[in-house]
Amino acid sequence: MRMGDFEFDIELLISLVDARPVVWDKKGDTYKDRIEKKKAWREVCLCLQEDSEALGDVKKRFCRVLP
Numbered sequence: 001m002r003m004g005d006f007e008f009d010i011e012l013l014i015s016l017v018d019a020r021p022v023v024w025d026k027k028g029d030t031y032k033d034r035i036e037k038k039k040a041w042r043e044v045c046l047c048l049q050e051d052s053e054a055l056g057d058v059k060k061r062f063c064r065v066l067p
Contacts, residue, residue, distance in 0.1 A: 013061065016044045 017023055020040040022030045030036045045058055 013048065016047050020044065
């Protein structure tokens, strides 16, 4: 699946990631926990109604919208 094959609300993506500090808070205790981080990204995909195969694309899209 290419990144252009799906569309979603960028503001929703940002709020979903913001609610899961495990994926962005480097000072947090769970930041280095790959299992928890992957679980959090899967939750983001579910909320965006994307399958887990789109996980990498969702991460890339999020990184592209950061300033």
